[in-house]
Amino acid sequence: MDGQADIRAALALVLQAEGYETAGAASPAEAALLLDAGGFDAMLLDLNFHADTTSGEEGLRLLASVVAVRPGLPIVVLTGWGSVELAVRALRAGAADFLEKPWENTRLLTVLRSQLARARAQRTVGSLTSAASAGAILGTSPPMRAVLAIVAKIAPADVPVLITGESGTGKGLIARHIAQVSGRRDKPFVTLDLGSVPETLVEAELFGHARGAFTDAKAERIGRFEIADGGVLFLDEIGNASLATQARLLSVLEDGLVTRVGESRPRRVDVRVIAATNADLGALITAGRFRQDLLFRLNTVEISLPALRERGDDILVLAAHSLETAARKHRRPVTGFAPDALAALAAYPWPGNVRELSHVIERAVLLAEAGTVRAGDLRLVEPTTAPLERMTLDQAERYLIQRAMVEAAARRLGLSRSAFYRRLATLRT
Structure with missing residues (x-):
């Protein structure tokens, strides 16, 4: 939703050309009515609805209300009045991502596809949770009891966790469950699927970038590590990380410092990292495609999720x-x-x-x-x-x-x- 009709029309053209069905709202009240009607898979939200307001407060209030009512709905904040501070507030309030106007169509569509795919995956593994008890994991089989026993022991410990298992076993859900029963339960839980982000953008997504750091860096961007400061960063499909990205991840895990792409000043962060993969990292290490020292840092505790057939x-x-x-x-x-x-x-x-x-x-x-x-x-x-x-x-x-x-x-x-x-x-x- 956006307060300007021309912006809403331009967004609709871009999205409809990709096969998406769209509906526009010019105010929080209109947005609420549309959401009540249902049928939406994602939301593009401007934080300012009037040309003379730049604080973003009206949009942040709407964001908070939508997150409370539709916690699984991916919300991508899109505004021409963005700042690093406003981005952090939006993302910590529950936004899935943050883009600035004028947007780039390729970037917008990439973000939207990624968020829709993540939401679908979360819905499909949602059968693991009991509707009557948020955060409880369904399953009484011996393999799942063993997993939950490990989770109960390690969740309060502020250490990295590596979750392994076949695709579709619920690794992301277990990561969120660990965060929910840990001392960081009230802090940000931030995710990044390394299998869905183009390699050229991974480091900017993780560590952020300065304005002008590369051709398309038209504004500074905060990275997922900084957004997750004080909370948990879930890195899905860690086996897809390049060796260069692995080296930078290892450095952050060792010293707690992140440096945005295009900057030299490091910033200290306090983040618990939970990683997941369906790949055989041992085989990747043998093939020279994964760093053994990074594996040692990631798997202080390793949780292997059983396949459903087990x-x-x-x-x-x-x-x-x-x-x-x-x-x-x-x-x-x-x-x-x-x-x-x-x-x-x-x-x-x-x-x-x-x-x-x-x-x-x-x-x-x-x-x-x-x-x-x-x-x-x-x-x-x-x-x-x-x-x-x-x-x-x-x-x-x-x-x-x-x-x-x-x-x-x-x-x-x-x-x-x-x-x-x-x-x-x-x-x-």
Whole structure:
């Protein structure tokens, strides 16, 4: 939203050309009405609505109210009256990013895509949390109990943490949970996905830059380390960092000093770093693509998240919670799973982990024709190659037995395995 009609029109043209649907608001009251109507995935917010005001207070108040009502909505602050101090206030109040007018279309779209992708990922792993207890992690399987026992011990300790695990296991959620139960719970929690930022911009994002530091540096910019001062900085996909970025990260972790690109004066920060990766950092070290000394600094404590296929009955617990969440979100009268759906959920290897489970359940809730999700509504397509090499012996045995039972039943009926699942989905309970 922006107080000037021409600015709103220009933004709409840029965004609509990329396929986004837009709606504009000229005041906080109009913005509130639009948000109440729902259906928005992100918000571009000007901090000043009148040409004669430059304090940003009106925009900051709206920002705070939107964050309180829609905490998961990415808000990118866009203003021509920006300053480092105002940027810090906006970002600490809950804004996802901060851009100055006149904006650069490429930069604007890059930031927006990144924030939308991050919001989608957060929503899909949201099945890990209990709606009734903010910050509580769903799951009672032995692997998850072990993870939560480690989290309980190390969260109060002000040390770096490295979270490893396959994509979609909820690494970002565990990072936020650690921050929420630590002594920094009331301080900023700042994130940067190193896999979504172009390499040329990573150091400016992390450490900030001075005006004129490079061709497109038209104004000074504060980095994520300074924004997170006193709080937690979550660096996702740390394995994507270049060796040059790794060297600078190591320096900050060692001495607590950051230097903006284009400046020589260091600034002291107090930041707890939590990093995450789905890469094998040991293999990257062997290949000369990751610094061993940085790994030692990052993994004072390492938490390895189990894959969903390793979590046994947690699959059905998470599925039930995802169903409840999706049914409420889409106002669908779906209340449970048919036996064939429960069997399919338990037998599927879930290569995409919790993120895949959340997508599958949400789609099934939309497709279900009755109040119960059936196996056919799940539309599970078994991977062409089962991930046996990534399973324990017990897990592989369980998977192969389940698959053999399905194949035997299908063969006895003269059906293919996929046809068997389709027939199973038509059974009435």
